[in-house]
Amino acid sequence: MDKNISKIKNNVQDRNSEAWIKLCEYVEYIHKKGKKEFSPREYLGDELFAQIYTLPESIGKLKKVKKVWLYGSNLKRIPPEIGEMESLEYFDPYTSYNLKWFPYELTKCKNLKDSRVSTRAVYGNFKSRKPFPKLDHNPVKYFGEKVKCSVCEKPMSHSETNQLWTTQRIGTDTLPFLANLCSKECEEKIPNSPKGYVQFPHKGGAGLKQPSYEEWEKANVVKIIPKELNENDKNKKPKLLKLIRKIWEK
Template identity: 55%
Template sequence: MSNIPKIKKVYQDQNSEAWNKLCDYIDIVEKEGIEEFEPRKSLGNELFSKIQTLPKSISKLKNVKALDLYGSNLTQIPPEIGEMESLRTFTPYTSYQLHWYPYEIINCKAINDSTVSTRALYGNYKTKLKFPDLTLEAVKYFDTDIVKCSICKKEMNYSETDQYWISLVIATDLLPLLVNTCSEVCKGKIITSHPHYSHLQHPPHKGGNNSTVSSIFKF
């Protein structure tokens, strides 16, 4: 089991200058209707390097079309990214600590271009990086004890959620996504393939040694 990775915990100082400036930047982007979200340019390299996750307030960025996270130290992105309804271009390239993404990103229907460092991803067929075992430990988002079902949006605590991995084509990359479900009904509604890439279909899984996704997907 030693070759099965564990989910990295997020340690984000919400009282830090970096976090406060990031939150202020989000407010500015929302208020001014800016279409590009570029936190590195706003914070500078030093402060941006201290950001491990994005605030849930990114849900307010309804007009943002381009999300540039190039070279970040992010270890997770909150599911609220799915509320960025205008998002078209997603660039987390060289964000080597981002091994997975929230399933909710499928709700960004306008996404048509992405640049992801795929060798850092769980399930990548070249690096053979396996998925963490969700039967051993739940994946938790930063700063919340309550999570929403990725399908029906019901609120629940982590002891109530049934989590799965699924790999789907998002824009131009095959991404490993984390799904939180509240019931067998919602589990049955997990999308298992992109309409234009039906040959990439694979059922939701729990990861660990029994995961064979890395040998199936060659995208």
């Protein structure tokens, strides 16, 4: 693998640790109480929270949670079950710099309107264009023997899934997602990426050509020259150009 391309690590979490056991207890507490906010740092404290590198699959039970607070975490990944959090409106893993990609299932949270993500750290960022790891041989493994198709939710083994990267807009951020797919039909249901990003689902790797920052800027920025306040003043210099992003097309 190209030395500039990071390798995705599996089995990142010690599931026998005090931090993990307490986090699982917290998920159960939020579920039973029907709480609307999920903020594990407050429950675990800084020391234990720093030992959390993923979230329990049981977060899928948090149907009433509207806000997820993961600020400053050491998370390396988030399980696909986050897509089952049907009430989720706000997602905040800001300054979680080890989170370089997200599960495609997050796009299924249809109530998600706002997010705060350190996008400069993610794969495919429009400024740095961090390279996507190559997904041949399915290097991303999940806890358990089965994984569901990210589109149709069909259960399958890890060896059966076709894993692809895609870039999508969720909340107020454009992020890289990993999709587990069971068929070409499900692959074709993944929407095209926003302009200025790789338009199609892909395997990543050193051979992947990503659009340049200039190409992203050309597709997403409109230059507006304001009208002169005094048309008779020929010596007045025009104001600095203002850069305004285009409205994102769905």
